[in-house]
Amino acid sequence: MEEQVWTKKKKILISCLGILAVGLLIYSIFFSNNNKKDIEIVKSSSKFYTVSNCVYRYLTYVQSKSSDNVLLTLDKRYIEENNISKNNIFEKINVLEGNYNFEGRKMYQQKLNDDTIKYYVYGYLRKEVMNPSLAEDPIDYYVIVTLNTKNQTFSITPYDGEIFINGGI
Numbered sequence: 426m427e428e429q430v431w432t433k434k435k436k437i438l439i440s441c442l443g444i445l446a447v448g449l450l451i452y453s454i455f456f457s458n459n460n461k462k463d464i465e466i467v468k469s470s471s472k473f474y475t476v477s478n479c480v481y482r483y484l485t486y487v488q489s490k491s492s493d494n495v496l497l498t499l500d501k502r503y504i505e506e507n508n509i510s511k512n513n514i515f516e517k518i519n520v521l522e523g524n525y526n527f528e529g530r531k532m533y534q535q536k537l538n539d540d541t542i543k544y545y546v547y548g549y550l551r552k553e554v555m556n557p558s559l560a561e562d563p564i565d566y567y568v569i570v571t572l573n574t575k576n577q578t579f580s581i582t583p584y585d586g587e588i589f590i591n592g593g594i
Contacts, residue, residue: 496509
């Protein structure tokens with residue numbers, strides 16, 4: 426009788442360890458930062474310019490308060506996660522008053538598949554002013570641009586700049 430209890434306890438212990446191992450495996454696949462090694466700095470000036478131009482276009486839509494174009498440009502997952510609609514879009518994303526120019530400073534890329542590359546972008550926003558003596562300090566700006574090379578489209582995801590703030594890759 427005592428041996429049956431011990432065997433039953435062993436089976437439960439082995440089952441629990443197996444479930445824990447599967448849980449750790451799932452966590453490491455989906456939530457760990459192991460994919461950072463797949464991220465590299467963008468060295469190509471043409472890629473840098475192309476991606477910076479995507480950010481500039483997005484900011485132009487935001488500054489002109491073109492909700493239709495901003496919705497088309499924002500990443501679909503970001504829209505869903507933040508419950509963004511045409512009616513609340515400018516309450517959910519950061520809108521600066523005035524006209525700003527974007528100046529890309531640093532960029533990382535991560536190849537997601539053969540057609541899609543994710544770019545982590547850091548740059549400055551500079552407010553346009555008529556009098557240079559009234560110029561304000563530039564504002565740090567971070568964003569993710571996902572570029573689909575097959576169908577020549579891009580999407581934007583607002584970003585907290587973690588990669589850049591924490592010292593890069």
